Amino acid sequence: MMRALLTGVLLISILFFPFAQTALCFQAEAALETPSHAKWGKLAVEKVREAYPSANIADYFHIGRTEEAKTAVESFRLWMKEGSKEYGLLVMITYDKQTERVISIKISKIS
Structure with a gap:
């Protein structure tokens, strides 16, 4: 048994x-x-570091992608620390889906 x-x-x-x-x-x-948004996230981080050189990126989040017929928008949220201040940034990268050419990059503070 x-x-x-x-x-x-x-x-x-x-x-x-x-x-x-x-x-x-x-x-x-x-x-x-590698996620499909990785190259756009790297670009978002580069542009934020250029625009806010004295701040540190504390957090990074890919919000998502929206698509139109010929273009797409990748959206990211970055949480910044600068001295004793903390704030959020919204980064939206619009690009041509076929060529992946960047059309615009918008960075705005989130309240």
Whole structure:
């Protein structure tokens, strides 16, 4: 009885283990993929650092993307610290979807 139970557990482990490894590999690959908004987030951070050189970026959040027929807008929220002051910034990057050419970058303070 005990031998049959151990054999069953061993057989299930041998059959299941390769599938478990494959599932873990897919999860690891998905975690390593670069999000589609990453290049726009990098640009947003660059422009904010140029506009607010004495402030530090404390937090960064991708709000999302809105799309029109030919253009898209990537929106980001950055939380800034400058001395004892803290404030939020909204960065909106409008670009041509086909060429990815930047049309405009708007930075505004959030109250």
